[in-house]
Amino acid sequence: GQNIDQPTEMTATEGAIVQINCTYQTSGFNGLFWYQQHAGEAPTFLSYNVLDGLEEKGRFSSFLSRSKGYSYLLLKELQMKDSASYLCAVREFGGYQKVTFGTGTKLQVIP
Amino acid sequence: GAVVSQHPSRVICKSGTSVKIECRSLDFQATTMFWYRQFPKQSLMLMATSNEGSKATYEQGVEKDKFLINHASLTLSTLTVTSAHPEDSSFYICSARDHSGGPSSYNEQFFGPGTRLTVL
Numbered sequence: 001g002q003n004i005d006q007p008t009e010m011t012a013t014e015g016a017i018v019q020i021n022c023t024y025q026t027s028g029f030n031g032l033f034w035y036q037q038h039a040g041e042a043p044t045f046l047s048y049n050v051l052d053g054l055e056e057k058g059r060f061s062s063f064l065s066r067s068k069g070y071s072y073l074l075l076k077e078l079q080m081k082d083s084a085s086y087l088c089a090v091r092e093f094g095g096y097q098k099v100t101f102g103t104g105t106k107l108q109v110i111p
Numbered sequence: 112g113a114v115v116s117q118h119p120s121r122v123i124c125k126s127g128t129s130v131k132i133e134c135r136s137l138d139f140q141a142t143t144m145f146w147y148r149q150f151p152k153q154s155l156m157l158m159a160t161s162n163e164g165s166k167a168t169y170e171q172g173v174e175k176d177k178f179l180i181n182h183a184s185l186t187l188s189t190l191t192v193t194s195a196h197p198e199d200s201s202f203y204i205c206s207a208r209d210h211s212g213g214p215s216s217y218n219e220q221f222f223g224p225g226t227r228l229t230v231l
Contacts, residue, residue: 033219033220035222040202040227041224041225042204042222042223042224042225043155043204043222044222045219045220045221045222048219087154087155096143096160096162096168097143097208098145098157098160099145099157099206099220100157101147101154101155101156101157102154103153103154104153104154
């Protein structure tokens, strides 16, 4: 099984930088995803990490440390539209490689 | 990126009726599709893994006789909520993985837009 933890809520100021952490425990790690989800909508893909290190994509970056079971999503130059829930999801190795989601972090960007 | 569609997007039904939700991969083939359920202010919970040509694999605590899954082709999976009750009211989301090895070389999961089920 898997255990994935994220902070429940965070608040940050427009234009600032925010880091959303995710810790996980899994028997067979095969990749970590970050998704953004606005209320009432399906999740949209942000990033994927399978090797240690930082992946940068525009204003969004994601970091992974497999030995620590830890990842973070970094959002730079925050915009009001970034207010959403951010979901960390871990894929298991083997079988159908199912993806399990963490509890999600609701981010509120304030002026 | 690849596109996954769901139909219907919203459904309201009476208690005791059955509801079928379709999930289609529009521009790729998906041997595996996943069905998730999301209650208000909660994260996505995996219900089952749908496999083309074989029986679905259900997560612990999910009743397979209540949530019938049929993966009829490489582009279509259906979830039928049988004898729906108000507690089944939720946001149901499917996702599919592109195994083609194309631009999504890491086998990204693509999500459908979701189906909001309300059982009266």
